[in-house]
Amino acid sequence: METIVVKFGGTSLADANQIRKAAGIIRENPARRYVVCSAPGKRSREDVKVTDLLYRCQTLAEAGEDFQPALDEVRARFEEIVRDLELSFQLDVEFAIIREHLETRHERDYMASRGEYLNSKIIAAYLCFPFVDPAETVCFEDNGELDTERTNHRLFAALAPLDNAVIAGFYGARCDGVIHTFSRGGSDITGSLVARATGANLYENWTDVSGMLAADPRIVDNPRRIEYISYQELRELSYMGSSVFHEDAMFPCQRAGIPINIRNTNCPEDPGTMIVASLPRILPPRQITGVAGHKGFTSIQVEKALMNSEIGFGARLLKIFADHGVSFEHCPSGIDTMSVIVHGSALAGCKDKIMQEIREQLRPDALIAEEHLALIAVVGHGMSYNKGVAAAIFAAVSDAGINIRMIDQGSSEINIIIAVEEKDCENAIRSIYSRLAED
Numbered sequence: 335m336e337t338i339v340v341k342f343g344g345t346s347l348a349d350a351n352q353i354r355k356a357a358g359i360i361r362e363n364p365a366r367r368y369v370v371c372s373a374p375g376k377r378s379r380e381d382v383k384v385t386d387l388l389y390r391c392q393t394l395a396e397a398g399e400d401f402q403p404a405l406d407e408v409r410a411r412f413e414e415i416v417r418d419l420e421l422s423f424q425l426d427v428e429f430a431i432i433r434e435h436l437e438t439r440h441e442r443d444y445m446a447s448r449g450e451y452l453n454s455k456i457i458a459a460y461l462c463f464p465f466v467d468p469a470e471t472v473c474f475e476d477n478g479e480l481d482t483e484r485t486n487h488r489l490f491a492a493l494a495p496l497d498n499a500v501i502a503g504f505y506g507a508r509c510d511g512v513i514h515t516f517s518r519g520g521s522d523i524t525g526s527l528v529a530r531a532t533g534a535n536l537y538e539n540w541t542d543v544s545g546m547l548a549a550d551p552r553i554v555d556n557p558r559r560i561e562y563i564s565y566q567e568l569r570e571l572s573y574m575g576s577s578v579f580h581e582d583a584m585f586p587c588q589r590a591g592i593p594i595n596i597r598n599t600n601c602p603e604d605p606g607t608m609i610v611a612s613l614p615r616i617l618p619p620r621q622i623t624g625v626a627g628h629k630g631f632t633s634i635q636v637e638k639a640l641m642n643s644e645i646g647f648g649a650r651l652l653k654i655f656a657d658h659g660v661s662f663e664h665c666p667s668g669i670d671t672m673s674v675i676v677h678g679s680a681l682a683g684c685k686d687k688i689m690q691e692i693r694e695q696l697r698p699d700a701l702i703a704e705e706h707l708a709l710i711a712v713v714g715h716g717m718s719y720n721k722g723v724a725a726a727i728f729a730a731v732s733d734a735g736i737n738i739r740m741i742d743q744g745s746s747e748i749n750i751i752i753a754v755e756e757k758d759c760e761n762a763i764r765s766i767y768s769r770l771a772e773d
């Protein structure tokens with residue numbers, strides 16, 4: 335039997351009306367067997383997500399302040415959903431347990447997870463599907479890392495005997511039973527884990543946009559939708575902050591070769607974006623798939639005559655960053671120069687120490703820290719073995735009157751990364767997009 339795992343995000347399940355739409359999508363295709371749910375999200379721009387309300391309850395409880403009004407807001411959200419769906423779901427017991435937790439324990443992740451837990455139980459009741467609690471199936475190590483293999487076995491054991499199920503997203507538990515959550519937006523990861531464990535043919539991720547866009551619509555007017563994108567391209571773009579899908583969520587599906595389809599609950603007829611292992615050959619050759627930028631980088635530039643012949647220079651330079659727990663993003667080099675590009679925030683509190691150690695241990699001729707850089711990634715399989723793409727990118731940036739501070743091309747040739755000053759980021763993206771990505 336064909337199996338599709340569907341995950342619905344917070345806006346897709348924000349109220350009874352949205353839940354009815356999601357249920358219609360599920361019922362339309364019997365292959366949509368396993369459903370992963372987020373907590374109710376925002377119903378309007380000014381609204382507050384249930385997860386944020388729950389974090390607020392926890393913060394107030396920890397500070398010894400009155401959390402009841404915030405908890406009442408959470409309860410009101412669920413009461414409205416239960417009433418509008420005409421369910422006889424009992425909320426009293428659930429909220430007594432939540433309240434007791436707030437009074438007696440300080441478990442932030444437990445509290446945050448209750449949005450997914452309750453919404454999924456309610457939706458399971460509405461669909462007449464069994465509810466599967468990730469507290470028993472999604473396993474974390476004591477250090478907070480996901481135990482992927484144990485999770486895979488547990489999810490398989492729980493789901494294989496079931497024709498259908500609703501699984502709460504976002505959380506799991508450690509061996510000692512303590513609830514642990516993924517980072518924000520982590521229900522996408524749960525969906526991908528469920529798809530892998532059930533050997534699904536497809537993972538559909540239903541959200542409030544009709545797929546991924548080739549550029550950030552706050553920067554570029556009306557960017558085109560990406561029809562197909564490879565896992566590798568998605569990784570490059572989401573690393574640079576293009577965010578419709580949690581950046582860790584593709585790995586379980588990628589590992590199992592399961593395609594992912596980003597769809598819009600409010601426009602189910604739109605085909606959305608397909609994330610696949612390799613792009614279909616029938617696609618018209620498009621030079622780039624997308625362009626994304628991220629601000630807040632710092633480049634530490636080291637210059638030393640005859641650096642190229644000093645064995646271990648690069649290793650010693652990078653070790654200084656590693657010793658301070660700072661991971662580097664890029665490391666472009668010349669014969670006698672080397673730059674280490676890091677997130678500015680990672681240097682907070684240790685920048686001076688790192689600069690001092692570089693001076694003492696490597697005795698450079700020059701050492702400069704250049705802050706406020708933006709990195710722009712231009713991504714696309716169409717770029718590899720294709721002449722002239724780099725030239726077009728550089729021409730686009732130069733036409734916009736912008737100076738490029740660094741260039742880096744990954745060995746796979748599917749991305750070119752350039753650094754520009756933060757103030758030039760948006761203009762550079764617009765110019766690159768209009769030259770290389772517009773239809």
Ligand code: ASP
Pocket residue numbers: 343344372373383385386449503504517518519520521522
């Ligand atoms: N509800 C959680 C959040 O708001 C997780 C999720 O929706 O995926 O981040």
